[in-house]
Amino acid sequence: MPHKSPKICNTEECRELTYTTYCDKCRKDNHREYKEQRVDKKEQAFYSSLSWINLRNRKKRKNPLCEVCLEEGRLTPVEIVHHLTEVKDDWSQRLSIDNLQSVCKAHHHKIHFSVDGKKYTKLKKVREPMKDSKVTIVNGASGSGKTTYVQDHIEHGDLVIDIDYLWMAVTMLDMYDKPQHLTDIVLAMRNEACRVLQSKMDKGIRAWIITTAKDVDELKRMFNAEVITLDTGRDKCIERILSDTRRVGSTDKHIGLVNQWYGTE
Structure with a gap:
């Protein structure tokens, strides 16, 4: 009912x-x-x-x-x-x-259809960003140095969408302590941030999106973004993961993600 x-x-x-x-x-x-x-x-x-x-x-x-x-x-x-x-x-x-x-x-x-059943229009395509706006997508495997790259190139007032820092902001836990029951909520918040950014592309905003996704074609189209893929190498990524004290307890998971990125698993 x-x-x-x-x-x-x-x-x-x-x-x-x-x-x-x-x-x-x-x-x-x-x-x-x-x-x-x-x-x-x-x-x-x-x-x-x-x-x-x-x-x-x-x-x-x-x-x-x-x-x-x-x-x-x-x-x-x-x-x-x-x-x-x-x-x-x-x-x-x-x-x-x-x-x-x-x-x-x-x-x-x-x-x-219009109200009388006659065809009348197509929906508009996703709006194109203004020329003075710039979004850069930085992707790569776990441990490839994505966040460090952005920190080295960011300017004051830039927006950074990094799901690791979003987890920290909404849970107050360590960077890689991510309770599974909150995953859908955090992903929804990240997606909403991207939607709001898209709606503000006529404001001249500079933004960075950090992701481990290999397929970023949809994001690239959405923002007419530049894509920077960090090919650090499998061995170097794993070396960084093993030496990162923040990842203690989740090293196997992160190494698995590296192997997936490089197609060795």
């Missing part, structure tokens, strides 16, 4: 009550009309293909929240992966992840 109150269907002239954006009838009518627009057999076959399904799932993993809702300050799980440039308009872009956008059903509906 739903706990929230029903509301009037979002379709103009419809007065049905619903617990979602559209009542069942309007949602089915809109979906039927959308499918009828896709008459190209080649296009229909593509959307049933394994290559599309795999790419769609990859996009959902990279962007698990509706990108439009994020720009509007809301956290909504992705429901549909949308082509910014439609397949029928540019076949060559059908498998380009940069041409995809994670959206919720409500925003996907707005892409393809």
Whole structure:
């Protein structure tokens, strides 16, 4: 039994009550009309293909929240992966992840239909940062010296998004003491910091994002960022980890991460 109150269907002239954006009838009518627009057999076959399904799932993993809702300050799980440039308009872009956008059903509906069911617009792409803003992504394996690199190049007033220091700030524990039950919360705080930074890119902010992720294509696109990858070498990283007293008790975990980065595990 739903706990929230029903509301009037979002379709103009419809007065049905619903617990979602559209009542069942309007949602089915809109979906039927959308499918009828896709008459190209080649296009229909593509959307049933394994290559599309795999790419769609990859996009959902990279962007698990509706990108439009994020720009509007809301956290909504992705429901549909949308082509910014439609397949029928540019076949060559059908498998380009940069041409995809994670959206919720409500925003996907707005892409393809107005209140009278007619297609009217596409959602805008993620805003491009101003030229006077600069974001630098520094990535590398554990122990590669990412934080030291940023400390050597940072200027007064720069923003640094480093999840290790975020852990320290919100738990008051040592840098590598990270209670697992808080992981989702800290990651959400890091993601929200990135979202707010993106919304302020017209303010001329200089920022650094420190990460151990190897795949930073989405972050790079999001901020039009420069990427600096520190290739310190597996042996050197492990040597630093073993000599770092802060990592006592978690050395095996960090060495495992180094091996993953260099593909030796």
